[in-house]
Amino acid sequence: MKLEKVTAKPARRYHDACGAAHGLDLIGERWALLVVRELMLGPRRFGDLRKDLHGISANVLTQRLEGLEASGVVRRRRLPPPASVQVYELTDWGREIEPVFIVLGRWAARSPSHDPTLPISAVSIMLSFKTMFDPARAGEAAMVVGFVFDETDFRVEIAQGRLEARRGEIKDADVVLVTHPQAVAAAVYGKAPLNALEAQGDWVVRGDARVFERFVDFFHLPEKAVLEASP
Amino acid sequence: MKLEKVTAKPARRYHDACGAAHGLDLIGERWALLVVRELMLGPRRFGDLRKDLHGISANVLTQRLEGLEASGVVRRRRLPPPASVQVYELTDWGREIEPVFIVLGRWAARSPSHDPTLPISAVSIMLSFKTMFDPARAGEAAMVVGFVFDETDFRVEIAQGRLEARRGEIKDADVVLVTHPQAVAAAVYGKAPLNALEAQGDWVVRGDARVFERFVDFFHLPEKAVLEASP
DNA sequence: CGGCATCCGGGAAGATACTG
DNA sequence: CAGTATCTTCCCGGATGCCG
Numbered sequence: 001m002k003l004e005k006v007t008a009k010p011a012r013r014y015h016d017a018c019g020a021a022h023g024l025d026l027i028g029e030r031w032a033l034l035v036v037r038e039l040m041l042g043p044r045r046f047g048d049l050r051k052d053l054h055g056i057s058a059n060v061l062t063q064r065l066e067g068l069e070a071s072g073v074v075r076r077r078r079l080p081p082p083a084s085v086q087v088y089e090l091t092d093w094g095r096e097i098e099p100v101f102i103v104l105g106r107w108a109a110r111s112p113s114h115d116p117t118l119p120i121s122a123v124s125i126m127l128s129f130k131t132m133f134d135p136a137r138a139g140e141a142a143m144v145v146g147f148v149f150d151e152t153d154f155r156v157e158i159a160q161g162r163l164e165a166r167r168g169e170i171k172d173a174d175v176v177l178v179t180h181p182q183a184v185a186a187a188v189y190g191k192a193p194l195n196a197l198e199a200q201g202d203w204v205v206r207g208d209a210r211v212f213e214r215f216v217d218f219f220h221l222p223e224k225a226v227l228e229a230s231p
Numbered sequence: 232m233k234l235e236k237v238t239a240k241p242a243r244r245y246h247d248a249c250g251a252a253h254g255l256d257l258i259g260e261r262w263a264l265l266v267v268r269e270l271m272l273g274p275r276r277f278g279d280l281r282k283d284l285h286g287i288s289a290n291v292l293t294q295r296l297e298g299l300e301a302s303g304v305v306r307r308r309r310l311p312p313p314a315s316v317q318v319y320e321l322t323d324w325g326r327e328i329e330p331v332f333i334v335l336g337r338w339a340a341r342s343p344s345h346d347p348t349l350p351i352s353a354v355s356i357m358l359s360f361k362t363m364f365d366p367a368r369a370g371e372a373a374m375v376v377g378f379v380f381d382e383t384d385f386r387v388e389i390a391q392g393r394l395e396a397r398r399g400e401i402k403d404a405d406v407v408l409v410t411h412p413q414a415v416a417a418a419v420y421g422k423a424p425l426n427a428l429e430a431q432g433d434w435v436v437r438g439d440a441r442v443f444e445r446f447v448d449f450f451h452l453p454e455k456a457v458l459e460a461s462p
Numbered sequence: 463c464g465g466c467a468t469c470c471g472g473g474a475a476g477a478t479a480c481t482g
Numbered sequence: 483c484a485g486t487a488t489c490t491t492c493c494c495g496g497a498t499g500c501c502g
Contacts, residue, residue, distance in 0.1 A: 012475085012492085014265065015286065017416060018355035019336025019362060021265060022345045028261070030494070034245065034252060046465060055246065057495050062466060072343060072458040086465075093341060093456030099334040105250025107327055112303060114253045124249035131250060185248055225324035227303040243474085243494085261475070277484050288476050293485060317484080 026071045027097070031056050035064045036073065036090065036097055041123050041154075041167045043077065043089035052121040073097070098127075105131045110225045116189045117182075122149040125181040126156070126165040129219065132189075135161040138218045145215050146170030148178040158218070175207035175215075187212075188219050257302050258328070262287050266295050267304065267321065267328055272354050272385075272398045274308065274320035283352040304328070329358075336362045341456045347420045348413075353380040356412040357387070357396040360450065363420070366392040369449045376446050377401030379409040389449070406438035406446075418443075419450050 014021040027033045031053065038049050050061055065088055068074035073094040078086050090097075105128065108114060120128075126147075138158055147154040148170075155173060156165045170176055177184065183202050186192040194213065197203040205212065245252040258264045262284065269280050281292055296319055299305035304325035309317050321328075336359065339345060351359075357378075369389055378385040379401070386404060388395045401407055408415065414433050417423040425444065428434040436443065 012261075015349055016265075016355070017347050017349035017351040017413075018265075018268070019338075019340045019345070019359065020268060020332045021355070022342060023335040023339030024264060026339060026342060026344075028259070028264075030243075030259070033255060033259075034247075034249075037249070037251060047463080050464095055495085057497090058464095058466075059468090059496090060494065063494095072456070075459055091456075091459055093458065096338055096341070096456075100331070100338060101251045103330040103334055104254040107250075107331060108254030108257060109250045110324060110327075111253060111257060113257075114250070116248050118246055118248040120248040124247070124252070128250065182248075225303070225322075225327075227324065228306055228322055230300055230307040231309075281484095286476085288478090289485065290477095290487085291475060294474090 023100075026073065027068075029064065029067065031060060032064050032068060033097075033100075035061070035068065036094065037101060037127065038121065038123050039074065039088060039090045040095070040098065040101070040127060041165075043087040045085060045087055049088070052123065054119060054121075068094075101127055102131050106222065110222050112224055112227060114224075116185055116221060120181045120185050122147075122152065122154065122181050125184050126154055128185075128189075129156055129163060129165045132219045132221060133158075133163040134218055134220065135163075138163075141214065141218070143175075143211050143215065144170070144173045145212060146173030146176035147184065148176060149181055156215075158215075163218075173207060175205065175209060175211040177212065178204040178206065188216050189221050191216065254331075257304065258299075260295065260298065262291060263295050263299060264328075264331075266292070266299065267325065268332060268358065269352065269354050270305065270319060270321045271326070271329065271332070271358060272396075274318040276316060276318055280319070283354065285350060285352075299325075332358055333362050337453065341453050343455055343458060345455075347416055347452060351412045351416050353378075353383065353385065353412050356415050357385055359416075359420075360387055360394060360396045363450045363452060364389075364394040365449055365451065366394075369394075372445065372449070374406075374442050374446060375401070375404045376443060377404030377407035378415065379407060380412055387446075389446075394449075404438060406436065406440060406442040408443065409435040409437065419447050420452050422447070 013025045016022070027036060034053055035049065038044060038052055046061065050056060050058065053061065065074060069076055072091055074088055075091050076086060076088055078084065138161055140160070142159040145156045153168065153170045154166070155168050155170050156163065179202055183197050187194060187197060194209065198205065244256045247253070258267060265284055266280065269275060269283055277292070281287060281289065284292065296305060300307055303322055305319055306322050307317060307319055309315065369392055373390040376387045384399065384401045386397060386399050386401050410433055414428050418425060418428060425440065429436065
């Protein structure tokens with residue numbers, strides 16, 4: 001006998017008209033915002049999400065995807081045959097969460113306890129470019145930088161003081177880095193010497209390495225906040 | 232024998248270099264962001280916080296304040312005698328969370344499940360003015376609107392297409408409303424008729440009521456998002 | 463294997479009572 | 483008034499197992 005899905009959400013809500021409080025009802029549960037982050041650059045499969053959300057368990061991921069789908073943030077789709085696999089993607093409205101990442105990330109980067117050397121996902125590093133890009137430093141520079149992370153291609157295009165970061169074709173890239181996100185973070189935010197990374201073997205450059213050297217200079221983390229202690 | 236406070240936080244962290252993930256480590260626990268919200272307009276006492284965070288329990292509020300203090304977001308201070316009471320306030324860096332509220336609130340207000348008629352705190356309604364103010368509608372209007380919520384004075388000043396909302400003096404206000412936040416939400420966002428609210432008795436106007444009628448027109452909730460269902 | 467249900471241990475949240 | 487102590491409830495995280 002099949003149990004009816006009596007889910008009957010009692011669900012811990014704030015019951016508050018405040019917009020921010022309702023936002024927390026939608027994406028405030030543990031892992032929820034990071035699931036959305038991983039979908040920010042396009043549809044993903046369950047297993048891919050699980051792999052890049054280090055530490056999440058399968059059942060929690062299932063619950064979050066269900067919750068986000070019920071809220072209208074995420075939508076589930078089955079790709080047409082012969083693929084026939086299920087993927088999860090953001091709705092149009094879900095995609096509009098992006099500014100929340102930008103401002104939250106920019107604020108938290110100033111935290112004294114923020115450690116940019118920790119592991120980072122491919123999507124995170126791409127979004128960080130949007131967050132930390134300094135148009136003043138880029139000036140009129142124009143370039144296409146490609147990244148290959150674990151068989152997947154990502155591209156960052158800079159032109160007219162604007163930056164676009166997404167998944168996609170990198171045939172036209174000025175330079176392509178075959179590496180992993182953490183090494184990119186070390187180069188861009190840690191300003192690690194590029195030849196050292198190359199020597200370590202987790203870094204292969206295709207194309208004009210000088211372009212990437214300029215690229216690195218367009219980004220920098222904000223200054224750490226200075227704290228007043230409680231007396 | 233007194234137990235040493237071996238707090239030794241193992242603490243559930245994401246362990247992720249992503250700025251947003253670290254932001255969640257700081258303010259992602261349940262209630263944390265709403266505690267910050269209640270401090271956004273200046274120092275508050277423990278009991279005041281508890282009263283306006285409907286549903287929080289004393290021990291959770293204690294834990295959040297401790298955590299936020301440890302993170303450098305909140306600071307604890309004892310007012311000079313004869314008051315000699317303890318208050319909590321945001322640090323300079325903590326105050327910089329404001330944009331997170333603005334964008335999160337603006338995004339969540341478009342949620343199909345957002346209900347603006349729920350209870351709302353005094354601080355929330357004041358912050359909502361910053362979030363939902365439409366400079367185009369205000370044009371060159373200039374006014375000072377005062378609110379008295381439960382013995383505390385708040386002021387909103389509009390001038391040159393800009394809005395400022397804070398606690399403070401309302402002697403120079405063009406109009407003052409003695410009421411409660413939910414009634415203001417009904418008037419401003421629900422566009423409830425003002426005389427109806429006055430008739431219900433939870434609404435006293437001092438000064439020029441016409442000024443408030445214009446004020447209401449400067450704010451409106453964003454359109455609800457239209458959702459694509461999962462097939 | 464991908465997606466999801468189920469069971470279980472630990473820990474955080476919620477409610478209430480109690481103390482200085 | 484400002485928390486602390488205690489108890490219960492529920493969520494999170496990990497493991498296992500089912501089924502297409």
